[in-house]
Amino acid sequence: MSEVVVRSGGSADSGIGLLACLDPLLREWLPRQRWFAGKGRPVTGFTLVGAAELLPVEGRLGLHHLLVRVHQGPSRPGDCYQLLIGSRAALPPRLAPALIGHVEQGALAGRTVYDALYDARPADVLLEALRSEARVGGLCFERDPGQEIRSDLVPRLVTSEQSNSSLVYGDTFILKLLRRIVPGVNPDLELPLALAREHCPRVPPPTAWLRAELDGEASVLAVLQPFVRGATDGWELALRELAKSEDFCGEARALGRATAEVHQALARALPTVTLGHLQMEALVDGMLERLESAARAVPLLLPYVPALRSAFTALSDLAEEGRTWTAQRIHGDLHLGQCLRAPGGEWSVIDFEGEPSKSLAERRLPQPPLRDIAGMLRSFDYAAHSAGAPAPEWAAACRAAYCTGYAQVSGVDPRTDPVLLRAYETDKAIYEVVYEARHRPDWLAVPMKAIARYTTPADRF
Incomplete structure (x- = not known):
């Protein structure tokens, strides 16, 4: 050369x-x-x-x-x-x-x-x-x-x-x-x-x-x-295994462990903060504003607004009672497509740019790690509704395995904080509805099914 x-x-x-x-x-x-x-x-x-x-x-x-x-x-x-x-x-x-x-x-x-x-x-x-x-x-x-x-x-x-x-x-x-x-x-x-x-x-x-x-x-x-040589991104791998009706729980569990390792390393490397009542009120206000904006942009959401709002006000109520949360630097846009599986089975996490719709200052704010976890749980749900017939049991099994893997490393199971997890998953699904309505209308049914499920008391999370 x-x-x-x-x-x-x-x-x-x-x-x-x-x-x-x-x-x-x-x-x-x-x-x-x-x-x-x-x-x-x-x-x-x-x-x-x-x-x-x-x-x-x-x-x-x-x-x-x-x-x-x-x-x-x-x-x-x-x-x-x-x-x-x-x-x-x-x-x-x-x-x-x-x-x-x-x-x-x-x-x-x-x-x-x-x-x-x-x-x-x-x-x-x-x-x-x-x-x-x-x-x-x-x-x-x-x-x-x-x-x-x-x-x-x-x-x-x-x-x-x-x-x-x-x-x-x-x-x-x-x-x-x-x-x-x-x-x-x-x-x-x-x-x-x-x-x-x-x-x-x-x-x-x-x-x-x-x-x-x-x-x-x-x-x-x-x-x-x-470059992670020979790696497959998590989205492609999940869809491939789902199409073959193969179990993905082992990979989901390994992904949970990898996520926890990244979170622990970030908490060591960069400052953490405690979120009290005032900070959580600001967080909830942002979620409520996004809900109202989304309902104006996508009228299909309107019948669900009261029940969706309750996911956020429940978090506010918990903060008023004195509950606090630890926030740290996180990935900010975690999903299956941001993870690579090497031929030996090791998982890597890539693309730390954060959610493109948010400002750089917002992307650099410390946040509860459950925000990343909610993004990955939504990704399992997306995969289960994107390949042929919907497979909600597959998604549920992957979600459980992922949380178990996360707990094996961190010592804390994400499911033990259901109010915050529900708020973040709901917020993510609302974002997905707006995105799909604007860019991929054929996919709109995927987040709308989640919205319907999240607002049915017997089926919530």
Whole structure:
């Protein structure tokens, strides 16, 4: 493989000129991307946040890294997105899926531009920049000096649908590039680094990462971690075993143990707090607000609102009686798809970015570990209603096994706190109803069945 040279070039003015010539193409291309959050609203303009030239335009292949704020009307501030833009005189057929368009004017006039993550050469550039700890314009490529990064790893783009983009390098590393960038400390790097300090084997330790300044704060743009070779994600594995009518309780129990190990390591690594009456009132108020908002957005929920509200007011009543809870840093968006099972049977937990709909500040708040547990229990329920005929007995057995496994490590069975668990599961199901109504109407029946079950006294939890 030829040597990869990372170079810095281009002024702010040249970056603005580059964005101007890309403007009409990006307005058409961005809304079609899976990771673009502003679907359904027209793009009205762009603001350049940062630009760096990684390969010169004068060559056969040009490569630009852009941070672009996308405006979609005056009602809300524009979201900032990370773009890797490649440019060629002509696009080879293998890169057809990456096409953005043909530039008619400006610095790239006459060239074809495309999403560079589909191309091996730009992917090599990113890995070399991380390996050599390059500084390119406002980009800071950093790494753990204790981990080796080889330069001869063949890259490939992960093409499955996800809210970011990922490259796998020779089954050795996986590079997750965040697409929607927010300023501040990102838990997707913060928490795995904290877990690495605790030598927690359940989370691959970060090898390298990319940062840039956004709104005056250092912000994470990408994280390189060891690739779990031959692993199957928990969602795929659960559906496969369910389709064969195979028992999944052993895996669910192991997942519970893995979750407890991660929670214990996070509690050692980062501060914990006690949630009393005032803190729980704020938590319950948030749940009630989300319920009312969801009922307005999805009228199917309206008949269930009084019973759903009771799940939250019961928690408030418990707090008024003096009950307290311990809160700590948690995963924040735990479900079967965030877990990987290695061929030897070991489970890993990945993607600590948190729930995308919440602000970065909210995602970094200490929370009761039962929030993660509720997410996983809902995931078992989803799997049981997503493959052929519904299998509620399968879900119930997995839920019980998962809680048992968690208790084996933590010493505390999640089912011994039914009021908090019920509140979190209910809150999660309400979120799912809104999500499915907006994005996947064919799946709406899955969380609605849970809502009906949660509001039937004989069947609750």
